[in-house]
Amino acid sequence: MELKSLIEVEHISFGYTREIVLSDVSFAIGEGEIVTLLGPNGCGKSTLIKIMLGLLRPANGDVFLNGRNIGQIGSRALARKIAYVPQIHRSSFPYTVMDVVLMGRIPYKPFFFRYSKTDQRIAGDALERLSISHLADRAYTEISGGERQLTLIARALAQGAKTFIMDEPASGLDYGNQLRLLDQIIKLSREGYTFIKSTHSPEHALWIADRAILIKNGAIAADGKCDEIISSENLFSLYNARVNVLKLTGSLRVCVPQTICGCAGFGHSPRVLDDSDSPLPCAVIQGA
Numbered sequence: 001m002e003l004k005s006l007i008e009v010e011h012i013s014f015g016y017t018r019e020i021v022l023s024d025v026s027f028a029i030g031e032g033e034i035v036t037l038l039g040p041n042g043c044g045k046s047t048l049i050k051i052m053l054g055l056l057r058p059a060n061g062d063v064f065l066n067g068r069n070i071g072q073i074g075s076r077a078l079a080r081k082i083a084y085v086p087q088i089h090r091s092s093f094p095y096t097v098m099d100v101v102l103m104g105r106i107p108y109k110p111f112f113f114r115y116s117k118t119d120q121r122i123a124g125d126a127l128e129r130l131s132i133s134h135l136a137d138r139a140y141t142e143i144s145g146g147e148r149q150l151t152l153i154a155r156a157l158a159q160g161a162k163t164f165i166m167d168e169p170a171s172g173l174d175y176g177n178q179l180r181l182l183d184q185i186i187k188l189s190r191e192g193y194t195f196i197k198s199t200h201s202p203e204h205a206l207w208i209a210d211r212a213i214l215i216k217n218g219a220i221a222a223d224g225k226c227d228e229i230i231s232s233e234n235l236f237s238l239y240n241a242r243v244n245v246l247k248l249t250g251s252l253r254v255c256v257p258q259t260i261c262g263c264a265g266f267g268h269s270p271r272v273l274d275d276s277d278s279p280l281p282c283a284v285i286q287g288a
C-alpha cells in the first residue's frame with residue numbers, strides 16, 4: 001500500500017563552510033513509518049536532521065511537511081507537528097525533570113501562561129510511560145546522561161506531536177533502557193506516530209524500523225527495507241567493518257562481526273546449531 005507522504009526532502013545540498021556536507025539528498029517519509037538514518041561518524045546525519053527541522057537552511061533544496069515548505073511554517077506550529085530529541089542536551093539552569101517535560105507544552109500556550117492541570121497530567125503520563133516518574137523532582141543538571149535522554153523523550157511525548165525526529169536516541173541509554181525505548185517506539189508507531197531517527201546500531205534498525213536510509217559522504221548510498229539493504233556488503237561499504245547479518249528463527253536478524261581482535265567471529269559461517277554449541281543459547285540460525 002502506498003503511504004501518504006508526510007515529509008518530503010527534495011534535492012538538499014548543504015555545507016557549513018565551502019566544503020559540501022550534504023549533496024543532492026532526496027527522499028520522502030510516509031505517515032506512520034519508522035525510518036532509520038545510518039552512516040559513519042561525520043557523514044551528515046545530524047546536519048540532515050537539523051535541516052528537516054528548519055534549524056539549518058540548505059544551500060539548495062527544500063523540505064516539505066504535508067506539502068508545505070517548512071520554511072513557511074512558524075516554529076510553534078511546527079513544534080505541534082514534529083518533536084525533536086537532540087543528540088546531546090545540557091542545561092546550565094537546574095530545572096526539575098518535571099519542568100523540562102512541561103516545556104513540551106509551550107507550543108500550546110500564550111505568551112504569558114501557567115501550566116494547567118491538563119499540562120501537568122500530560123507531563124506526568126509521559127514520565128510514567130518512560131518509567132522515570134521517580135525523577136520528576138530531581139534537577140535536570142544532576143541526573144545521568146541516559147536519564148536526561150529519557151527526560152527529553154518524555155518531553156517530546158508531552159509535546160503532543162505525532163512525528164518524532166530523534167538524533168541517536170539510544171546513545172547513553174543502558175541496555176535495558178535501549179530495549180525499552182525500542183519497544184516504546186514500536187508501540188507509538190502502532191498508534192500512528194512517525195519516527196525518523198539516526199543510530200549507530202544497524203541492529204536497532206533491523207529490529208524496529210520499516211526502512212533504512214544509508215548515508216555515505218553526504219549522499220544517499222541506499223534507501224529501502226531494512227531486511228534488504230542492511231547487508232554485509234552495505235555495512236562494509238558504510239563502516240569498513242566485516243559483519244555478517246544473520247537471520248534467527250522467526251524474522252529477527254542480528255549483526256555479528258566476522259572477526260574480533262583477529263579471532264574468527266561466530267558469524268563467519270552461519271549454520272544450524274547443535275548440542276555441542278551449548279554456549280550459544282540463541283536458537284537455530286538459518287544464514288542471512
Ligand SMILES: Nc1ncnc2c1ncn2[C@@H]1O[C@H](COP(=O)(O)OP(=O)(O)OP(=O)(O)O)[C@@H](O)[C@H]1O
Binds near residue numbers: 016021039040041042
Ligand atoms: N557547526 C559546524 N560547523 C562546521 N562543520 C560542522 C558543524 N557541525 C558539523 N560539521 C561537520 O559536518 C559534517 C557532518 O556532521 P554531522 O554532525 O552532520 O555528522 P553525523 O553523521 O551526525 O556524525 P556523528 O555520527 O558523528 O554524530 C562533519 O564533517 C562535521 O565535522
